[in-house]
Amino acid sequence: xxxxxxxxxxxxxxxxxxxxxxxxxxxxxxxxTLMSKLIGRFQPVPVAVDTGKKSSxxxxxxxxxxxxxxxxxxxxxxxxxxxxx
Amino acid sequence: xDKLVTLWEGSGLYNLELGQAVMILxxxxxLYLAIYKKFEPLLLVPIGFxxxxxxxxxxxxxxxxxxxxxxxxxxxxxxxxGVALGATLDPLSNAEAWRESLKAIxxxxxxxxxxxxxxxxxxxxxxxDGMLYSFxxxxxASGIAPLIIFMGVGAMTxxxxxxxxxxxxxxxxxxxxxxxxxxxxxxxxxxxxxxxxSLNQAAAIGIIGGADGPTSIYVSSVLAPELxxxxxVAAYAYMALVPLIQPPIMRLLTTQKERQIKMxxxxxxxxxxxxxxxxxxxxxxxxxxxxAAPLLGMFCFGNLMRECGVVERLSDTAxxxxxxxxxxxxxxxxxxKLMAESFLSFETLGILGLGIVAFGIGTAxxxxxxxxxxxxxxxxxxxxxxxxxxxxxxMAARVANKVGLEANPHNFLLMHAMGPNVAGVIGSAVxxxxxxxxxx
Numbered sequence: 001x002x003x004x005x006x007x008x009x010x011x012x013x014x015x016x017x018x019x020x021x022x023x024x025x026x027x028x029x030x031x032x033t034l035m036s037k038l039i040g041r042f043q044p045v046p047v048a049v050d051t052g053k054k055s056s057x058x059x060x061x062x063x064x065x066x067x068x069x070x071x072x073x074x075x076x077x078x079x080x081x082x083x084x085x
Numbered sequence: 086x087d088k089l090v091t092l093w094e095g096s097g098l099y100n101l102e103l104g105q106a107v108m109i110l111x112x113x114x115x116l117y118l119a120i121y122k123k124f125e126p127l128l129l130v131p132i133g134f135x136x137x138x139x140x141x142x143x144x145x146x147x148x149x150x151x152x153x154x155x156x157x158x159x160x161x162x163x164x165x166x167g168v169a170l171g172a173t174l175d176p177l178s179n180a181e182a183w184r185e186s187l188k189a190i191x192x193x194x195x196x197x198x199x200x201x202x203x204x205x206x207x208x209x210x211x212x213x214d215g216m217l218y219s220f221x222x223x224x225x226a227s228g229i230a231p232l233i234i235f236m237g238v239g240a241m242t243x244x245x246x247x248x249x250x251x252x253x254x255x256x257x258x259x260x261x262x263x264x265x266x267x268x269x270x271x272x273x274x275x276x277x278x279x280x281x282x283s284l285n286q287a288a289a290i291g292i293i294g295g296a297d298g299p300t301s302i303y304v305s306s307v308l309a310p311e312l313x314x315x316x317x318v319a320a321y322a323y324m325a326l327v328p329l330i331q332p333p334i335m336r337l338l339t340t341q342k343e344r345q346i347k348m349x350x351x352x353x354x355x356x357x358x359x360x361x362x363x364x365x366x367x368x369x370x371x372x373x374x375x376x377a378a379p380l381l382g383m384f385c386f387g388n389l390m391r392e393c394g395v396v397e398r399l400s401d402t403a404x405x406x407x408x409x410x411x412x413x414x415x416x417x418x419x420x421x422k423l424m425a426e427s428f429l430s431f432e433t434l435g436i437l438g439l440g441i442v443a444f445g446i447g448t449a450x451x452x453x454x455x456x457x458x459x460x461x462x463x464x465x466x467x468x469x470x471x472x473x474x475x476x477x478x479x480m481a482a483r484v485a486n487k488v489g490l491e492a493n494p495h496n497f498l499l500m501h502a503m504g505p506n507v508a509g510v511i512g513s514a515v516x517x518x519x520x521x522x523x524x525x
Contacts, residue, residue, distance in 0.1 A: 003276035010272030
């Protein structure tokens with residue numbers, strides 16, 4: 001008789017557990033979808049933002065490159081001169 | 086001559102019991118699996134080594150000061166402890182009989198304050214808690230180590246694929262059926278009189294099907310600490326076996342045509358979405374399922390550190406240095422539970438058997454759910470990714486990808502399978518929360 005009780009408890013826990021897992025994840029699906037929509041509305045087209053960010057740095061190096069080259073060659077020169085000694 | 090006899094009687098060889106010898110062999114077997122077969126070596130090396138340490142005779146590394154005193158103290162000390170525990174020690178019988186009866190009393194019938202008094206006596210005469218026992222009480226009995234590992238897992242998880250296709254969460258939910266079906270299986274076995282599991286123990290065994298090491302250890306440390314060793318070993322060993330267990334089930338339940346289904350490209354997910362997601366999850370946990378808060382809270386915290394982008398150092402520590410340190414301590418503590426008297430029993434075989442069933446049922450449920458979703462939705466879903474719903478990140482997703490490539494060499498499912506994969510982590514943590522709420 002006690003065994004039957006255990007079996008029933010197991011069955012109840014199985015139903016309850018699967019139910020809760022599904023309900024919770026359904027709520028999560030709904031809220032994630034809502035969140036994505038909201039964010040998409042207030043911060044539209046993340047792709048455009050990305051390209052903007054990427055294109056602006058690409059123009060910077062050409063302006064900086066002279067300075068950078070000067071710095072690098074100075075460093076290399078100094079390194080070589082210290083090594084020879 | 087007397088001294089020689091004392092030395093001999095204090096040696097490991099003299100005191101070695103059969104059970105301990107067998108457990109040392111089991112420990113060596115785990116090391117073999119870890120080192121040569123590459124079965125989850127990060128965990129099985131510490132677990133196997135801890136198992137060997139725990140079974141060194143007379144060293145008592147895995148037992149408390151009280152147990153140690155009962156096992157090796159002089160008769161005078163035993164008498165003192167007998168008084169403290171309220172036990173009557175028969176003065177005619179020998180010390181060995183006293184040890185037996187004291188052990189039984191200390192573990193079953195004595196009141197907590199009596200046990201504490203006896204422990205104080207043991208400490209006073211110079212016995213201390215074993216090293217592994219201390220590790221266990223700090224790392225696992227307190228629940229800290231699995232939670233810190235979960236934080237690290239959160240810091241390593243990219244929710245991008247899940248956010249791009251949130252419906253894959255349902256696959257992660259379906260695969261948790263493995264947990265509950267196994268729970269029911271364990272209960273059915275004990276009601277038929279084949280095994281003897283309580284409901285708590287059955288729940289802890291079922292969680293093996295969550296295919297998630299830290300979750301399994303956390304749940305069994307709360308619900309059934311006596312089975313923790315076997316459950317952790319089963320969980321990690323089967324996670325390593327995922328590439329062998331899953332593919333036959335996946336092939337059995339799908340047709341060649343279904344395996345060839347191509348899925349649409351995932352949309353790009355903005356950084357803001359990734360930052361907000363752990364917070365949304367945390368709030369939902371707070372509102373609906375506070376019992377999953379320890380696991381999912383740490384998980385969300387780790388993920389927020391990863392995605393917010395302003396605490397690189399913390400995120401880096403959580404997913405590298407910290408998780409490694411905790412893994413060492415966690416592994417050794419789990420090893421301390423591989424003691425002969427608790428591990429060498431018929432029940433352990435049952436746990437190992439039920440564990441593999443749990444993996445199988447979880448995989449099947451995930452695949453079937455994916456087939457159902459494929460029938461109902463307009464977007465095509467390859468049923469193979471359902472198998473990734475049994476967490477085991479990222480192994481299960483790789484398996485889905487591999488089986489998909491066999492059917493169609495140009496069909497890469499890895500990113501699609503990562504969605505249900507991380508959903509499975511959330512799903513098993515939710516299932517753990519429900520079980521702890523219901524039984525804890």
